Amino acid sequence: MAVRSCLRVTLLAACLAAGFSVASLPTRAGENLARPAGQSSRPYVLFGKDDIPRLREKVQSGVAATWWATVRERAERALSKVVEKTSERDLRYDVLDLAFAYLITDDDRYGLKAREILLNIDRSVQWRPGPGDFPWRWPQLTMQTALAYDWIAGAGLLNEEEDRRARALIAQAAKIIYDGLRGPEDQKANPYWNLVNFRLRNDAGLGVTALALGDFDDPELGSAEEWAAYAQADLFGESGWVVDHYLSQMVTADGVYKEGSSYAQDSFRMLIPYLYAMKRVRGVDYFRYPQVRNLFGWLVKTMLPDGSQPSVDTGWAPAAYSSGMHHWVASQYPEEAPAYMWAWQKEGRPVPAGDQVLAIIFYEPAMEASAAPPRWEPTQFFEEGGYAVLRSGWNDDATMMLLLAEHVPDRSSHEQPDQTSFLLFSRGAYLAIDPGDGRDYPDRRHYWIRSPYAHNLVIVDGQSSPEVAWSYSEVKDPAYFDLTLAARGADIARVRMHYDKVDVDIRRTVLFARREYFIVVDDLHSDGEHRYDWQIHLGRADRGKLDMRPDGATWTIPNDRGRNVSLDIWFAAPSVQLTSATGPTNYVPRETFDHVYLKATSNGQDARYVTFLYPRYESDPPPQLERLPASGGEAFALFDGERLDVLLLRSADTGDPATNSAAASAQSQGRARLVRAVVAGEEIEADAELLYVSRDHGVTRVIAGIAVGNVRMGKDTLISTGAPVTAVWETGR
DSSP states (O other), X not given: OHHHHHHHHHHHHHHHHHTOOOTTSOSSTTOOOOOOTTTTSSOOSSXXXXXXXXXXXXXXXXXXXHHHHHHHHHHHHHTTOOGGGSBHHHHHXXXXXXXXXXXXXXXXXXXXXHHHHHHHGGGSBOOOOOTTHHHHHHHHHHHHHHHHHHHHHHTTOOOHHHHHHHHHHHHHHHHHHHHHHHSOSOOSSSXXXXXXXXXXXXXXXXXXXXHHHTTOEETTTEEHHHHHHHHHHHHHSXXXXXXXXXXXXXXXXXXXXXXXXXXXXXXXXXHHHHHHHIIIIIOOOGGGSHHHHHHHHHHHHTOOTTSOOOOSSSOOSSHHHXXXXXXXXXXXXXXXXXXXXXXXHHHTSOOOTTOHHHHHHHOOGGGGGGOOOOOSOSSEEETTTTEEEEXXXXXXXXXXXXXXXXXXXXXXXXXXXXTTOEEEEETTEEEEOOOBOOTTOSSTHHHHHTSGGGSSSEEETTXXXXXXXXXXXXXXXXXXXXXXXXXXXXXEEEEEEEETTTTEEEEEEEEEETTTEEEEEEEEEOSSOEEEEEEEEEEETTTXXXXXXTTEEEEEEEOTTSOEEEEEEEEEESOOEEEEEEEEEEEETTEEEEEEEEEEEEEESSEEEEEEEEEEETTSOOOEEEEEOEESEEEEEEEETTEEEEEEEEXXXXXXXXXXXXXXXXXXTTOOOOEEEEETTEEEEEOSSEEEEEEEXXXXXXXXXXXXXXXXXXXXXXXXXXXXXXXXEEOOO
């Protein structure tokens, strides 16, 4: 009873802190958790008897009818299986389909077969695979068996003795989960049981099963009350295990799932049923929990313009492997529901593999008509999770960059050393890629994909840096955003990191000019000489072409509509040695191919890379880039028809680029450090660390800058500030 008392205290604190109802929690050590009204009348875990007619109506048309056809087909196949000759694994999948099919059709064949499995699962061919599959799949199989029991018992197909037997068999399965969760982190028989997505799945499976078992209590097997309390405390409070608040170990407060979008789906396809069950049975609404609520928004806000997920860490591109759950939760978020349904439709209305029954239960057909592109700003920053999404809009042809600045501890081996890296998507084409997960390669190419060499960042001295720690508490080479700014005329994001192994500071600044193209400025600082390799990974070698130039290259590849899209890459500074190569790629399950990547090498103590990344259709003329004579720094002009963009950068050789301390000191003492250049016959002068000016037909439209004091162009003073500011000014509209 001491365990239950401890769980009660920590859960109470967690719920009060989050503003949740705690009326359903035990009030004294040993007191039973509150039972829902009408628990004696099953089903009750995910829906009640009164909801069955609506489920039957739901499967008559639309996408739910397609899901139902799949469920019924599987149920039909299950009818002929002999329990004693069939794997327990298969039967625990079948029993969910059979029980649901019985509720929908009233066909006794389905109900009686489900009953047979529930009462004889211990006589099936027992399933105990290797350490990877069992602790991952077992909680799902147990949860499905418990839900099937809830439905079959509610249909009155079990007498009292059969009900006791069915619950005891389910409790045996639940005890395996409970014992595994409470064991040491390093379990040699099942080394992944207690880690990352495995743990979330086991908590959710145990929680749903315990709620379905209700007041089950056996001196040898255990108590459903205790199991339910443990799962709740482990996810949202303190269970007494190695770390507390396990959901917060895996999801940052702003919603970033640390293992990538595919494992967000993997975990939440179990957690969502648990959240619904907790709300229905216990009256605790964890859909309001910040990590939960924000995660669903994160999946939409980081979605690529074609509806796929970014291939960061383990993020398989097809939505069926990385998302496909927004229709499950849209009803819980009325304000976000139009955007969630829009995103799900854009993905192609996928369902996580095999989860058609749950999809039918949670799907609300009436919400389809409300689908609309998000109303929130297309550019989004997740500063705790380390994601900056620079996006032009929500249309299919939108341009998007995802810039990474991860810095929170992550125990998962799916975390990759990609701090400061980016990916780029435009006009329906994945132009600068993250090569993916890599597991479909049987050799060392798998490890290359998961190394810094496979990411769009700067490698120092050819060493494997940055690094990751795979720890609950330690972080190696953490990266942080120290500047984020969103505006229609230009978005700015700046990330800082220290390469610990080689003692080099990097500051990467990205400016999304006119929300059309990107300027990437990398300032590297060290006390010693180094070799710097600036990398960009492009697309499929067998579909694209790379045209090299002395100052860069143009990469061209067809998009999914068959139209060629180009990415112009200019290395405006420094003088670099360009080389290209091919590397392995695996961001689509069971699909591997070689991609092209480009490397720009320079040597020195400090280095500044200024790189222009300009996406366009191949049929559109490329802009012209010119380096301008300048004093006090560097200047560049980009000519694009009647538009002229100018970039001024103050010299970075007077202080650590990670802090720009010398520049800050000079400005604080009133000593302007001017950058001057001449463009199109006019002098431009700026007291700024970085200045971007965009003109259209001779009219200044956008001014954006970092630490801007005064700006003059020709005889016109464009900006005059009393103190340095970082801002975007939009004029002439």
